[in-house]
Amino acid sequence: MFFKVIALSLLALLPMVNPPTTATLLLGLSKGMSREQIARQVNLTAIYLFVTLCISFFVGSSILELFGISIPGLRLAGGLVIAFIGFRMLFPAPSRPGEGPLNQNIAFVPLTIPSLCGPGTMALVISGAVEISHVPHTISRFPIYAGVVVSFILISLLSWGILKLAGPVCRLLGESGIDAMTRVMGFLLICMGMQFCINGIKEVAQDPVFHGIVATESSALPERARELMGNDIKP
Numbered sequence: 731m732f733f734k735v736i737a738l739s740l741l742a743l744l745p746m747v748n749p750p751t752t753a754t755l756l757l758g759l760s761k762g763m764s765r766e767q768i769a770r771q772v773n774l775t776a777i778y779l780f781v782t783l784c785i786s787f788f789v790g791s792s793i794l795e796l797f798g799i800s801i802p803g804l805r806l807a808g809g810l811v812i813a814f815i816g817f818r819m820l821f822p823a824p825s826r827p828g829e830g831p832l833n834q835n836i837a838f839v840p841l842t843i844p845s846l847c848g849p850g851t852m853a854l855v856i857s858g859a860v861e862i863s864h865v866p867h868t869i870s871r872f873p874i875y876a877g878v879v880v881s882f883i884l885i886s887l888l889s890w891g892i893l894k895l896a897g898p899v900c901r902l903l904g905e906s907g908i909d910a911m912t913r914v915m916g917f918l919l920i921c922m923g924m925q926f927c928i929n930g931i932k933e934v935a936q937d938p939v940f941h942g943i944v945a946t947e948s949s950a951l952p953e954r955a956r957e958l959m960g961n962d963i964k965p
Contacts, residue, residue, distance in 0.1 A: 769897070809924065
């Protein structure tokens with residue numbers, strides 16, 4: 731059971747996490763950073779990814795219920811964040827003379843959230859936790875939870891190894907190549923953000939609760955019209 735859970739978790743999470751996409755994003759955002767700064771951001775990203783996956787798995791559904799946040803709302807918020815970052819990369823602010831290298835923290839946002847652990851990954855992890863909670867009590871849950879945590883560790887290590895390759899690629903591209911990569915990735919991020927928003931809107935439109943409210947309001951209109959017409963009719 732332990733190894734089966736690890737294999738299934740890796741197969742489900744790898745396409746969602748997609749570390750190569752985040753590596754290209756790191757290429758665009760690491761312009762002006764030194765090797766030490768890039769290495770620090772990569773190390774922090776791996777740690778943040780593991781912590782975020784664990785939080786989403788163990789208390790993610792409780793946090794969403796506590797604040798009344800739905801998965802479509804999570805997708806819309808993530809899409810807006812990605813689109814905002816994309817605009818900043820596509821149309822960067824002009825650098826001032828004598829301005830030093832960048833010293834910003836990009837490990838948590840946007841590398842970990844929403845790139846590596848976006849709304850889709852969170853929804854997958856939270857739904858998996860809900861499914862495990864419905865496992866019969868006759869089956870031991872310790873190997874299941876242990877397998878999930880180990881898969882989170884492996885995903886974080888794999889992402890760390892792929893992001894480490896971004897440094898040599900930066901030196902290979904040079905300053906002009908990184909600037910071009912930044913603008914291309916900015917445009918792609920805007921497209922990704924808009925797609926996240928579209929998916930969130932589609933989920934809201936397909937929600938049975940939403941359809942129930944619309945149906946109730948539409949069915950109440952004829953009754954309200956008949957009441958108004960009945961009031962106007964004199965005996």
